Amino acid sequence: MPSPTAPAVGAALDVLRRVFGYDAFRGFQQEVIEHVAAGGDALVLMPTGGGKSLCYQIPALVRDGVAVVVSPLIALMQDQVDALTAVGARAGFLNSTQDPAARRAVEAAFLAGELDLLYLAPEALGTRSAQQLLDRGRISLFAIDEAHCVSQWGHDFRPDYLALSMLHERWPGVPRIALTATATSATRTEIATRLSLTDARHFVASFDRPNIQYRIVSKREPRKQLLALLRDEHPGDAGIVYCLSRASVDKTAEFLVANGIDALPYHAGLDATTRAANQQRFLRSDGLVMVATIAFGMGIDKPDVRFVAHLDLPKSVEGYYQETGRAGRDGLPSTAWLAYGLQDVVQQRKMIETSEGDLAHRRNLAAHLDAMLALCETVRCRRVQLLDYFGERLDSPCGNCDTCLDPPQSWDGTVAAQKLLSTVFRLDRERNQRFGAGQCVDILLGRRTDKVTQFGHDSLTVFGIGTELGEAEWRGVVRQLLAEGLLAVEGDYGTLALTDASAEVLGRRRTVMMRREPERPARTAKPRGAATVVAELPAEAAGVFERLRAWRAATAKEQGVPAYVIFHDATLRQIATDAPGSLTELSRVGGVGENKLAKYGEQILGVLAEG
Structure with missing residues (x-):
C-alpha cells in the first residue's frame, strides 16, 4: 500500500480553525500533530482534558486515507463518532453492537475512502476479517488510545492490547500514535516496548490539573460525608462516585437517591442493557451522579463532571490520577475527594497477600499501594506529592488542595x-x-x-x-x-x-x-459546581448562559446525543459574555467551527435576541 502524502505546513492550523473553531494550539499539540501528519510515530502523554484527541484527529483530516483509531470501549464509540460528525468530520465505527447492514455500510464507506476516521476495538483488530478489510483500504495512520492498557503492571491492563505490536509488522509504512493520560517513566517504557514504538518520538506534557482541588479526609461515616459534600459544594452537579465492591455501589446509589440526589449504579453485576442505559443517561443528562466500580469511566468525554469521589482507597496512584482526571475536563473548578480509613489499608493489604501471581507481582502491587498510602498520609502539598510520583517537580505548594488550605500538623x-x-x-x-x-x-x-x-x-x-x-x-x-x-x-x-x-x-x-488526626472537620470549601460557574459570569451574562444551556439541552435531546457534542460549557460561557450580534462575530468564539456555525448559528443568535 503506498504511503499517504504528507500535508503542507499550515494545514493543521487551518483544520483547527475551520473544523474545530479554535485559533491556537495548546502546549505541544501542534508539534505532535505536524510530526504525525508528516509520517512520524509518536507516544503522547497528556492529562485528561489536555486535548489528546486533536493530536490524532487533525492528522487524520489532513493526511490522505482513513485513520484507524483503536479504542477500548465499545459503548462509547457512538458518542465519539457523533462528536466528530458534529464538527463535519466523516467518522464511523465497527463493533459487535451493529447489525449486519450497518456494518456493511461502514465497511463500504471505508473502502470507498468516504471516512476520515474508523474506530475499532483492540479485540476486533486482532481478527482476520478486520485485518483483511484494512488491507483493502487506504490507512492514513493508527491511533492507539488509552495506551496504558498495554502495561501488564498497570491498573487497566487489557490483554488484547499486547497484540497491537502487529500494526507495525503488517502495515510498516503507516505512522502510529499511542496516547494516554497516565504513565510513569517505567510504564512509558513498557508501552513503547510492547507496541514496538521504541523509535517513536515521546511527547510528555505536565500532569498538573490546577483546576482540580485534591482532598483526602478521614473516613467516619463515608456516605454521610459524601452527602454533605454533594449538598454543600456540588448541588445539582454531575459527578462520579467510585466504590470498591458492587454491593457498596448499589447501597451508595440507593442512599443518595433516598436523600434526594439523582444517582445511578454501574458495575459488572448489572446486565449489559442496564449498564449501557445508565451510562447513556449519565452522558446525556445534567446533574446526574454515577456510582460505580472502576469499570466505569475510561474514555468518558463528558466535560462538565464537577467532582470525582472515592469511598474506598484506590489501589495505585496511577488509578487514582486516571479516575480523578475525569473531573473538570473543561478546565473549570472541580473536586477530587477521597474518604480513607484504617479498614481500607487492612483490606488492600489482605487483597495483595491473597492475590494470584508470583512474589514479584505481589511486591509490585505492594509498591503501588505504598505510593498511594504515602499520598494519603503526607503532610505536604498533595499536588506536589502527586506530580513527584510521575517525575514532575512543582516548585511551590499549589494552594488548591486540603493540605494547603488546612495545613495538617x-x-x-x-x-x-x-x-x-x-x-x-x-x-x-x-x-x-x-x-x-x-x-x-x-x-x-x-x-x-x-x-x-x-x-x-x-x-x-x-x-x-x-x-x-x-x-x-x-x-x-x-x-x-x-x-x-x-x-x-x-x-x-x-x-x-x-x-x-x-x-x-x-x-x-x-x-x-x-x-495528626484533625479534631474538627476540614474547613468547608466554597461551592465549586454549576452555581459557581454561573456566579463567576458577569450578572448580565448569567441569564444568557442559562438560556443557552436550556437550548443546548433541548437540541441534544432532539438529536439523541450528549449535550457536550453540541457545545461545551466553555463555549457557551464565551458566547454569553461576548454576546455576538452576527454570524461573523459568533465564528470568532472558541469551539464554533464552520459546521457548527452553519448548523446552529442562527439558533444561537435567536436565543441571544430573546434577552
Missing part, C-alpha cells in the same frame, strides 16, 4: 507506636494469639469488653497504657504504621503482625512522625 508518634507494637508483640509471643486493630485499641484504652476479659487481656502489662489518645487517634496510629510497613496484616481475618522494621521502633532506633 505532624507529631512525634514514636511512643504511641511502641505501645501499639508492644501490644501486638505480647499477644503474639506471650499468648500465641493474633487479633485485629479493634482488640489492640481496646487493650490500650483499658476497656474490659467481653472479648478482652474472655481472653484475659486485661492482665497484660500494656492494658490501659494508652489512655492519652482516643479511639480515632489510635486507629490513625495503626493505619499509619501499616502505611509505613511497620505493621503487617495477615490471615483471612486481618490480624496484626510485626514486621522486620518493627524492631527498629521497639528498639528505639527509629523515630516515627505521624499526621
Whole structure:
C-alpha cells in the first residue's frame, strides 16, 4: 500500500480553525500533530482534558486515507463518532453492537475512502476479517488510545492490547500514535516496548490539573460525608462516585437517591442493557451522579463532571490520577475527594497477600499501594506529592488542595507506636494469639469488653497504657504504621503482625512522625459546581448562559446525543459574555467551527435576541 502524502505546513492550523473553531494550539499539540501528519510515530502523554484527541484527529483530516483509531470501549464509540460528525468530520465505527447492514455500510464507506476516521476495538483488530478489510483500504495512520492498557503492571491492563505490536509488522509504512493520560517513566517504557514504538518520538506534557482541588479526609461515616459534600459544594452537579465492591455501589446509589440526589449504579453485576442505559443517561443528562466500580469511566468525554469521589482507597496512584482526571475536563473548578480509613489499608493489604501471581507481582502491587498510602498520609502539598510520583517537580505548594488550605500538623508518634507494637508483640509471643486493630485499641484504652476479659487481656502489662489518645487517634496510629510497613496484616481475618522494621521502633532506633488526626472537620470549601460557574459570569451574562444551556439541552435531546457534542460549557460561557450580534462575530468564539456555525448559528443568535 503506498504511503499517504504528507500535508503542507499550515494545514493543521487551518483544520483547527475551520473544523474545530479554535485559533491556537495548546502546549505541544501542534508539534505532535505536524510530526504525525508528516509520517512520524509518536507516544503522547497528556492529562485528561489536555486535548489528546486533536493530536490524532487533525492528522487524520489532513493526511490522505482513513485513520484507524483503536479504542477500548465499545459503548462509547457512538458518542465519539457523533462528536466528530458534529464538527463535519466523516467518522464511523465497527463493533459487535451493529447489525449486519450497518456494518456493511461502514465497511463500504471505508473502502470507498468516504471516512476520515474508523474506530475499532483492540479485540476486533486482532481478527482476520478486520485485518483483511484494512488491507483493502487506504490507512492514513493508527491511533492507539488509552495506551496504558498495554502495561501488564498497570491498573487497566487489557490483554488484547499486547497484540497491537502487529500494526507495525503488517502495515510498516503507516505512522502510529499511542496516547494516554497516565504513565510513569517505567510504564512509558513498557508501552513503547510492547507496541514496538521504541523509535517513536515521546511527547510528555505536565500532569498538573490546577483546576482540580485534591482532598483526602478521614473516613467516619463515608456516605454521610459524601452527602454533605454533594449538598454543600456540588448541588445539582454531575459527578462520579467510585466504590470498591458492587454491593457498596448499589447501597451508595440507593442512599443518595433516598436523600434526594439523582444517582445511578454501574458495575459488572448489572446486565449489559442496564449498564449501557445508565451510562447513556449519565452522558446525556445534567446533574446526574454515577456510582460505580472502576469499570466505569475510561474514555468518558463528558466535560462538565464537577467532582470525582472515592469511598474506598484506590489501589495505585496511577488509578487514582486516571479516575480523578475525569473531573473538570473543561478546565473549570472541580473536586477530587477521597474518604480513607484504617479498614481500607487492612483490606488492600489482605487483597495483595491473597492475590494470584508470583512474589514479584505481589511486591509490585505492594509498591503501588505504598505510593498511594504515602499520598494519603503526607503532610505536604498533595499536588506536589502527586506530580513527584510521575517525575514532575512543582516548585511551590499549589494552594488548591486540603493540605494547603488546612495545613495538617505532624507529631512525634514514636511512643504511641511502641505501645501499639508492644501490644501486638505480647499477644503474639506471650499468648500465641493474633487479633485485629479493634482488640489492640481496646487493650490500650483499658476497656474490659467481653472479648478482652474472655481472653484475659486485661492482665497484660500494656492494658490501659494508652489512655492519652482516643479511639480515632489510635486507629490513625495503626493505619499509619501499616502505611509505613511497620505493621503487617495477615490471615483471612486481618490480624496484626510485626514486621522486620518493627524492631527498629521497639528498639528505639527509629523515630516515627505521624499526621495528626484533625479534631474538627476540614474547613468547608466554597461551592465549586454549576452555581459557581454561573456566579463567576458577569450578572448580565448569567441569564444568557442559562438560556443557552436550556437550548443546548433541548437540541441534544432532539438529536439523541450528549449535550457536550453540541457545545461545551466553555463555549457557551464565551458566547454569553461576548454576546455576538452576527454570524461573523459568533465564528470568532472558541469551539464554533464552520459546521457548527452553519448548523446552529442562527439558533444561537435567536436565543441571544430573546434577552
